[in-house]
Amino acid sequence: MSQSLFSNRYKRRQSIALISDHGDPAADIGREEAGGQNVYVRQVGEALARLGWQVDMFTRKSNADDPTIVQHTPHCRTIRLKAGPEEFVSRDEIFQYMPEFLASFKAFQTKEGVIYPLVHSNYWMSAWVGLQLKASQGAQLIHTYHSLGAVKYQSVLTQPDIVTTRLLVEQAALEQSDCVVATSPQEMEHLRSLVSTEGTIEIIPCGTDTSNFKRISRSQARGKLDISLRDQVILYVGRFDPRKGIETLVRAVGKLRADDPEAPLRLMIVGGSEPGQSDGLERVRIEGIVEELGIQDCTVFAGRVGHDQLPLFYTAADVCVIPSHYEPFGLVAIEAMACGTPVVASDVGGLKFTVIPEETGLLVPAQDVSGFAGAIDRLLSDSLWTQKVRRKAALRVQENFSWEGVAIQLSDLYRRSLAQSIAQPEVVQAAAYRKAS
Ligand code: UDP
Numbered sequence: 001m002s003q004s005l006f007s008n009r010y011k012r013r014q015s016i017a018l019i020s021d022h023g024d025p026a027a028d029i030g031r032e033e034a035g036g037q038n039v040y041v042r043q044v045g046e047a048l049a050r051l052g053w054q055v056d057m058f059t060r061k062s063n064a065d066d067p068t069i070v071q072h073t074p075h076c077r078t079i080r081l082k083a084g085p086e087e088f089v090s091r092d093e094i095f096q097y098m099p100e101f102l103a104s105f106k107a108f109q110t111k112e113g114v115i116y117p118l119v120h121s122n123y124w125m126s127a128w129v130g131l132q133l134k135a136s137q138g139a140q141l142i143h144t145y146h147s148l149g150a151v152k153y154q155s156v157l158t159q160p161d162i163v164t165t166r167l168l169v170e171q172a173a174l175e176q177s178d179c180v181v182a183t184s185p186q187e188m189e190h191l192r193s194l195v196s197t198e199g200t201i202e203i204i205p206c207g208t209d210t211s212n213f214k215r216i217s218r219s220q221a222r223g224k225l226d227i228s229l230r231d232q233v234i235l236y237v238g239r240f241d242p243r244k245g246i247e248t249l250v251r252a253v254g255k256l257r258a259d260d261p262e263a264p265l266r267l268m269i270v271g272g273s274e275p276g277q278s279d280g281l282e283r284v285r286i287e288g289i290v291e292e293l294g295i296q297d298c299t300v301f302a303g304r305v306g307h308d309q310l311p312l313f314y315t316a317a318d319v320c321v322i323p324s325h326y327e328p329f330g331l332v333a334i335e336a337m338a339c340g341t342p343v344v345a346s347d348v349g350g351l352k353f354t355v356i357p358e359e360t361g362l363l364v365p366a367q368d369v370s371g372f373a374g375a376i377d378r379l380l381s382d383s384l385w386t387q388k389v390r391r392k393a394a395l396r397v398q399e400n401f402s403w404e405g406v407a408i409q410l411s412d413l414y415r416r417s418l419a420q421s422i423a424q425p426e427v428v429q430a431a432a433y434r435k436a437s
Helices: 002-012 036-050 091-112 124-137 163-176 185-195 218-225 246-259 280-293 310-316 331-338 369-381 383-400 403-423
Strands: 015-020 054-060 069-073 076-081 118-122 140-144 179-182 201-203 232-237 265-270 299-303 319-322 343-346 361-364
Touching: 015 036, 015 124, 036 054, 036 069, 036 076, 036 118, 036 331, 036 403, 054 091, 076 091, 091 124, 118 124, 118 403, 124 140, 124 163, 140 163, 140 403, 163 185, 179 185, 179 403, 185 201, 218 310, 232 246, 232 310, 232 331, 232 369, 246 265, 246 280, 246 369, 265 310, 280 299, 310 331, 319 331, 319 369, 331 343, 331 383, 343 369, 361 369, 369 383
Parallel strands: 015 054, 015 118, 054 076, 118 140, 140 179, 179 201, 232 265, 232 319, 265 299, 319 343, 343 361
Antiparallel strands: 069 076
8 A cells, every 4th residue: 555655656756857968966076077066966956856856867977887877865866878988078078979968868768768848957068958858859948057158258268169069059048948047146147148138037046955064063173173273274165177266265375374474374175186187287286386385384185075074174164265267156155154154255156146245254356366365364363253254154045045945946947837838739748757667
């Protein structure tokens, strides 16, 4: 009896596909090109499954030894599709394998006896796949950009050949998707001013796991990480990529050190792969700058740290610095704030939305070394104000940026989108349910 009840419930679940070409939701985060997109898809996927959807998350198989299917929870799994060599391929090289990705996706549907009535694509290459599925199967298409070529290539001097294709797909995604999800008002403005005035956009922010990233005892966190209570800890968390602006932070710390050689500064840089991976070049470059400034004694390269341990790092820090040249959203900002850690961030993109200057941290023009040094110094020096900032930062995240809240908004958008497709008889209706076995 209970068995049949369960299987009936299972059959009633609406299947949806999240597509994330290069951001493997089951990957270790922080390495090579694994960052916010991977976290977003995985967290949103699991939260949507908790809300009653059957969530299949598709990504490109980038390592022959990785399992093809990873079951995260009973109704949420990652499916790795064959598309090009089963090895790491940099983002700029992946688009050529998208037709094979699409063919593998369709073959998977046939094998499983399912057609997804709603596809949520992530990043422009997945949008291309989503647009093909919309055209051939009538799928409702929701798209999140994660990064906008139109913004990124404004400031890049040498543009890879793929840029023209990317810009065209990004425009088609906005004009032809059923809805584009902008993660901040700033991203929405960029979409309208740089991509197209056509198409539907809704703002649904990124989130964070507020049961994991929350305020805990600072002295205990420092004890566990073997950091003295006297130290002034400045934290960076993220990938090693020149656009992340780690150089600006390192130079700012060099300036603070030069201004006050006795200050107990400690710079902790979290993230990055083992030597020999594609992001190693940037790490070597940053290590070179640390040496040039003579701040090796107060700088720690902690390597990649999982979300299970990251709350300790955020809590132990006096300030978390996000010196990105551009950031569409910036998950690290809300993770740090959720732990009650003030943020000093570049005054760009989604960081302008998440960080409230003077209340949850400070914003500084990107790449402004003196500006970053001054802002970090203010947060290290004024303990009364910093206590208030800590409280407000944690509150802001609890109230606005939980994954549950994000998933509820996405779920509502999916339901409206599916309802609209039913109301339009000319749209090919896709079979939404798994075949009864
Ligand atoms: N991250 C991690 N371990 C690391 C470095 C980064 O888990 O060692 C995670 C970090 O906690 C965040 C994500 O990677 O969830 C980075 O997302 P963000 O939006 O800040 O930057 P992106 O990588 O998307 O540019």
